[in-house]
Amino acid sequence: MIEIVETGPFNTVQDLGRPGYRDIGVSACGAMDPLAVRIGNILVGNEDDAAAIEVQTFPFKLRFETGGVFAVTGADGHPMLDGRELLPWCTHVAEPGQILELRQPPKLARAYIVFRGGLDVPVLMGSRSTSLRGGFGGNAGRPLVKGDRIEFGTSSDALPLPPGGIAVVEPAVALRDVFPAMIEGVLPIRAIAAGEHELFAGDGEAFWSQTWRISSSSDRTGYRLSGEPIKPTATVEMRSHGIVPGVVQVPPGGEPIIQMSDANTAGGYPKIAGVIECDHWRLGQARIGSRLRFVRSTHAEARAVEQAVARYIADIRQTSQMVKRALKAMA
Structure with a gap:
């Protein structure tokens, strides 16, 4: 379980969204950076669409009421656990009572905190995403506020982590040949x-x-x-x-x-x-x-980019599982 210690407006629980209901006027919602959520979930051993916290207003702090495995992906900048800087895009283990803090990132807009087991909020129309305009989903259909407490879900991944965690090269770097760099800002x-x-x-x-x-x-x-x-x-x-x-x-x-x-x-x-x-x-x-x-x-270019991203995700998934299984075999 986590407790929200400090937050701002518009920080919400999001997953990969609820497609399939647009015909009845329901927006898909979901993470603004779905790639960050997908990668974070692979790192901690969840299904790709497990719910995470999307942080877009900073600073943000939460307390681990119970211990857990987590990763922070998305925005640039270093998260802090009890004042100690952590590597982003990497798994970490928190002990009960420790406080995770996210400060204003240097350049990017949104960070994602992904927990092993996901967040145990109700599934509505196939998703745990918050619809702020609809006032449903996520944590009671609203942004997170100080004092909110949310349980972790259950995880089938009992594989151990290496002492330094499992880290990935973020997509902007790993796929720099696929995603063109900024030109003069x-x-x-x-x-x-x-x-x-x-x-x-x-x-x-x-x-x-x-x-x-x-x-x-x-x-x-x-x-x-x-x-x-x-x-x-x-x-x-x-x-x-x-x-x-x-x-x-x-x-x-x-x-x-x-x-x-x-x-x-x-x-x-x-x-x-x-x-x-x-x-x-x-x-x-x-x-x-x-x-x-x-x-x-062009459609051909879009398809080529999609395939490159799919290979990147598959490589992360395979590497993560190989490392965990090797550690289990050594235990």
Whole structure:
């Protein structure tokens, strides 16, 4: 069990989301950086979709009421256990009474605390994720507050850990040949032209050529981008249609909105592009005020990136199990 000692707004329990209910108006929700949750769960021996804590407002502190195995993934920066700096993207063991602290990370937006066994909160529509707009899921459908106490779930992984834990090279480094680096502080985000792309002048060139900034009017539902407005060549009346995370819509004001994890389930704004799925985690780690540029991509490139990420995850899973089984054989 853990107890929340210090927190801020919008820190929630999240897993990989609840797909399959958009037809009845229920957003998938889930982690803004699903790759960080998936890797953390592999490290501690959980199923990929076990619930974790998503921290996006800092500082954050929790107390281990009972001992447990955990890992902190996602944002850059070093977590601290009883004032001692820990290696991120690595498993650690906490004793009862110890306090884990996460300070403001240097550059990225969100950290994830993953516990062996996950977090024992109710499963609603196949997920433990918090829906803040719906007021359900996670920990009573709301952000975490000081004094909240949450039990660990049960784990089938009884394999031992090495004394120094099991660590991985974070995806931004391990997959640097797959995910292009920032150029002069601008994050490249790959996208594919969407259904209404041809409605915009010059084949939407102004969308692709300029640098956008994530505005302060952004949240888990969507990132509103500030820049030179783009407008369709003609006024078009559109019926509301289904949308998913990654879709880039252009409202009448001309500044795009990227649908994020808590994306609306339907909307009538023209869709100019769709961010490839494997780049969603990079958006999830982009802070308010970050600058980004959209890069034209293809379905073939998106598939190649997906395969590279899948190999990276499979390698982590295999290595983790091999290390644990070797330790068990030596015991």
